[in-house]
Amino acid sequence: MTAIYRVRSEAGSIEARARAIAVEQSVEMPVAAIEDRFVLAEIIGRVEGIEEIAAGLFEVRIGIATATTGLEAGQLMNMLFGNTSIHDDVTLADVVFSVELLAAFGGPCHGLTGLRQRVGAEGRAMTCSALKPQGLPPAALAELAGRLARGGLDYIKDDHGLADQAYSPFAERVHACAAAVREANRATGHATRYVPSLSGNLDRLRAQMAIAREAGVDTVLIAPMIVGLPAFDALVREYPGMAFMAHPAMAGAARLAPPLLLGKLFRLLGADATIFPNHGGRFGYTPETCRRLALAAVEPWADKRACVPVPAGGMTVARVPEMLDFYGADVMLLIGGGLLAACERLTAETAAFVARVAQGAAVMRAHA
Amino acid sequence: MTAIYRVRSEAGSIEARARAIAVEQSVEMPVAAIEDRFVLAEIIGRVEGIEEIAAGLFEVRIGIATATTGLEAGQLMNMLFGNTSIHDDVTLADVVFSVELLAAFGGPCHGLTGLRQRVGAEGRAMTCSALKPQGLPPAALAELAGRLARGGLDYIKDDHGLADQAYSPFAERVHACAAAVREANRATGHATRYVPSLSGNLDRLRAQMAIAREAGVDTVLIAPMIVGLPAFDALVREYPGMAFMAHPAMAGAARLAPPLLLGKLFRLLGADATIFPNHGGRFGYTPETCRRLALAAVEPWADKRACVPVPAGGMTVARVPEMLDFYGADVMLLIGGGLLAACERLTAETAAFVARVAQGAAVMRAHA
Numbered sequence A, B: 001m002t003a004i005y006r007v008r009s010e011a012g013s014i015e016a017r018a019r020a021i022a023v024e025q026s027v028e029m030p031v032a033a034i035e036d037r038f039v040l041a042e043i044i045g046r047v048e049g050i051e052e053i054a055a056g057l058f059e060v061r062i063g064i065a066t067a068t069t070g071l072e073a074g075q076l077m078n079m080l081f082g083n084t085s086i087h088d089d090v091t092l093a094d095v096v097f098s099v100e101l102l103a104a105f106g107g108p109c110h111g112l113t114g115l116r117q118r119v120g121a122e123g124r125a126m127t128c129s130a131l132k133p134q135g136l137p138p139a140a141l142a143e144l145a146g147r148l149a150r151g152g153l154d155y156i157k158d159d160h161g162l163a164d165q166a167y168s169p170f171a172e173r174v175h176a177c178a179a180a181v182r183e184a185n186r187a188t189g190h191a192t193r194y195v196p197s198l199s200g201n202l203d204r205l206r207a208q209m210a211i212a213r214e215a216g217v218d219t220v221l222i223a224p225m226i227v228g229l230p231a232f233d234a235l236v237r238e239y240p241g242m243a244f245m246a247h248p249a250m251a252g253a254a255r256l257a258p259p260l261l262l263g264k265l266f267r268l269l270g271a272d273a274t275i276f277p278n279h280g281g282r283f284g285y286t287p288e289t290c291r292r293l294a295l296a297a298v299e300p301w302a303d304k305r306a307c308v309p310v311p312a313g314g315m316t317v318a319r320v321p322e323m324l325d326f327y328g329a330d331v332m333l334l335i336g337g338g339l340l341a342a343c344e345r346l347t348a349e350t351a352a353f354v355a356r357v358a359q360g361a362a363v364m365r366a367h368a
Helices: A011-024 A037-043 A073-081 A099-104 A111-119 A138-150 A170-188 A202-214 A229-238 A258-268 A287-298 A317-327 A343-367 B011-024 B037-043 B073-081 B099-104 B111-119 B138-150 B170-188 B202-214 B229-238 B258-268 B287-298 B317-327 B343-367
Strands: A002-008 A046-054 A057-063 A090-096 A126-131 A155-158 A193-195 A219-222 A243-246 A273-277 A308-312 A332-334 B002-008 B046-054 B057-063 B090-096 B126-131 B155-158 B193-195 B219-222 B243-246 B273-277 B308-312 B332-334
Touching: A002 A011, A011 A046, A011 A057, A073 A090, A073 A229, A090 A258, A111 A126, A111 A243, A111 A308, A126 A138, A126 A308, A126 A343, A138 A155, A138 A170, A138 A343, A155 A170, A155 A219, A170 A193, A170 A202, A193 A219, A202 A219, A202 A229, A202 B202, A202 B229, A229 A243, A229 B202, A229 B229, A258 A273, A258 A287, A273 A287, A287 A308, A287 A317, A308 A317, A317 A332, A317 A343, B002 B011, B011 B046, B011 B057, B073 B090, B073 B229, B090 B258, B111 B126, B111 B243, B111 B308, B126 B138, B126 B308, B126 B343, B138 B155, B138 B170, B138 B343, B155 B170, B155 B219, B155 B332, B170 B193, B170 B202, B193 B219, B202 B219, B202 B229, B229 B243, B258 B273, B258 B287, B273 B287, B287 B308, B287 B317, B308 B317, B317 B332, B317 B343
Parallel strands: A126 A155, A126 A332, A155 A193, A219 A243, A243 A273, A273 A308, A308 A332, B126 B155, B126 B332, B155 B193, B219 B243, B243 B273, B273 B308, B308 B332
Antiparallel strands: A002 A057, A002 A090, A046 A057, B002 B057, B002 B090, B046 B057
């Protein structure tokens, strides 16, 4: 595979710096002390290219042996950015994966098409909101879920802060919210999905998966950088029937390029949808970053299904037309606090959100 | 608990920015839309203090409810820095943990005292080296381990790049290296420990633990930010007899203060020793960062055992006296490539390293 780093450096020292990264991310020792032929030929990282992309900023391409990853998710990240993440002058910008890695990781089991089918959203953008604030008891969250569902949303996810807390234990919350959404669906005829947030180690994640399935849930939320990539990878393999929405918590955006981590890497490991901060919201992503991230999630890539881009973070109903214009229909729009701020008008505001997305679909059809 | 952030901001907007962080790391929604009294009183993050520590740089203290963590390792990180890690203007500088969190996480099971006892290093700094490069077959790594052990080291750890790769499967490597070190110990009379590196998800980590125990290993290496904090936490609880050395891979030092993450947090979760890049080596930590990190690892803290600071990363035998001067005796010195570069003189160079540390202990005793 080829790892692409962006390195701040003076022109005179960039070649030495590039070689140092190649060593750091592979053998991590003085090359002169290596005698083994296999290591010298196959394992040491190789500088494949250096290009100055701005004054004092270089794109450095390093070839890293696929064999060093053991085809395991955590070790993959370790070989890409383990020690180099500690260096201040480098960000990991992109990766060109080897055929072997693309075969070892299956990508989304459901992806864009599957998430659309679940809720009957063919040909249009999907809608999503979040259950907040944490601290509410299960009954209050369930009531909120019911009101949001009656507005006709496609997906209602837990806030990523909802875990397994004393004031809202996972099992109780999931059963209550799933039941409230089911009841709303009977009234509206929609197929709204409740998406609980998973947390903890692999044992706890599995126990939560069992509870979620028992409650009729078929889509879950997970923060891969919080539970750890190895745990995320294990769940995706064990529960092929479940769809996974990835949350960007702890993504440390400044050091790992968001299009790579949230778009490409999470997709490779099987995220069916990936949540990210939209430009112009609470976070500092530029429109260009968002466009590249969404593209990385959906563009044709080996045999991997498209992963749904889910722009979020301070979005409002007023921004829906502009967001549809920007992302097109292959997207799930997520408005959390912006709906919840409507308080007693919550269901009506939700319905307005849903209607705007439907209008957008009509406009797109008319243009087509 | 109190999370302490460093925020780049203009003076006129820091109060609003601090309130925004408090909301982001707790309820993550418009506060005006919250009616629940418990949430308003107990769950919303609280700005406890703002202090300008340099021009345009503020230290912001935010009170975060312990209840939101569910006393779970991953969720603890999520509540400390989940979404805020995505903001470019903030680093997480420190945390003052609540009594409840300090009770929920046990800290090191062995720590400084336990690691010293294992190898009979009372009153002096410990020594450590690393098996490299990855790509070598088990027999070659075992031969290397034997030569290092004959030099009289205390600990010989796997390079953190050694995982479970086709060219060096975990089980085969661990049995071979452990046997080589055992044999060397019979010759030298030392109690040198071989410290294999663990990787993968919780199932694989447990399987590797079983192999390690079978091979007589009582100390292992783990990268908590690669396997995920929840998996690390689970292992520490399940294997109280095993000592854990923490590796800083993926620590993303620029956004999480190293003394907090590698010193305090890893210690809280049970790292018996914590490896970090020493100043003046391949990484950019300052002497001040290293001093604060080492102090966070060993200073008296609740009922937690001291965690061994392990400065590393491009160290040499020549630097031993200076490092002992800087860190004192409560330290394990780790020289990897610097020993391996000696090639055929490996055992002699290792013995020189060990002798320097012993001399340092004599000098300290003379001064005392």
